[in-house]
Amino acid sequence: MVTAGSGNTSNSQRYSGRMADTEGLGPEQLATYFVLMESVSLLQHAVEQQLRADGDLSYVQFQLLARLTDAQGQLTMTELADGVVYSRSGLTYQAGLLEKAGLVTRGPSPDDERATLVTITDAGRQRVDQVLPGHVEVARRLLFAPLSGEDVRALGDVMTRVRDHMRAEPPRSAAARARRRDG
Amino acid sequence: MVTAGSGNTSNSQRYSGRMADTEGLGPEQLATYFVLMESVSLLQHAVEQQLRADGDLSYVQFQLLARLTDAQGQLTMTELADGVVYSRSGLTYQAGLLEKAGLVTRGPSPDDERATLVTITDAGRQRVDQVLPGHVEVARRLLFAPLSGEDVRALGDVMTRVRDHMRAEPPRSAAARARRRDG
DNA sequence: GCCCCATAGTTCGAATTCGAAGCAACTCGG
């Protein structure tokens, strides 16, 4: 058995494994990993449908706009790609689409002539506002519905630690790009 | 603020409006949702690198082989696609690649003339064995390293419930067809 | 046995993705 029953509905949690030191993972960890990937996959599919239906956006495009909204200003292409976990060439493509749609603008940076600053437009903000309610609704219905407040807090806590850990860890094999804020 | 600080480590939980009209989901949940998606994105990228390097497989291909291993036998294309959260046409493409690589075989079903039964070959099993150690290692290093055994158990439990919930819900709004199993 | 429609897979076209290669600008030591 490889995936430890990732396709089953029942949760046979009768394994009391522990973090092995030199060995691999126990079935419990492996099952956790697989169910995590599967759930997010399902969620992402649903979310993509909603964004496309409500505002003709892909999830990546939504992420980019949301990130720009967060930044309260402009971001360089690299910062944007880095935040969204995306290839640079892919971002060039998507930024082109967003610019053509009038949701962002691209301009040169005063500090660095090479850099391209991406700015969200009012139409872009409007689009985010347009899809956000439905987006939130999907997340609530699919992800949060079966969870208690305590579950949500635990999930957020755990995944935040995982995210921070992965962000701190270099990709290890590929040509690691420079990390600002060396921590 | 939209993503409630998805690029930060934690807190900064203030945001300005825009979500209050959809009751029931606060910034904490939204942040949890975003950090979940981000983490899995990072993890998936790393895993894809490993699989490609260790066994020249994409994550989807690995999933398909793993699922076939689990099934201990043959699965139809639809069962396979459904388990992996994948489009049917995409599966046809990938199954073609796997067949050409000699990792699976495709044959007609005795029960249903329309169905195609996909079977993993010994070479396929071998390939899974070949990449699984490194795969597990990546998961351990990136996902489980910062987590306690209790964290892992909680994560598995929560995501299992989420997965079951989403599997029970008809996620496809547009092409919701295959849901006639219940009564 | 014959319609009608649902189901299983494939094919096809369009869109998206990535990595490698290329170009422009920045940095630093001499």
Add this chain to the structure above:
DNA sequence: CCGAGTTGCTTCGAATTCGAACTATGGGGC
């Protein structure tokens, strides 16, 4: 100031993905 190496972004080609259209089989009602 020059050259080498680095960084930011885009272009390019190949691979992958999805949805819609299509073919063929299965099942129910008549």
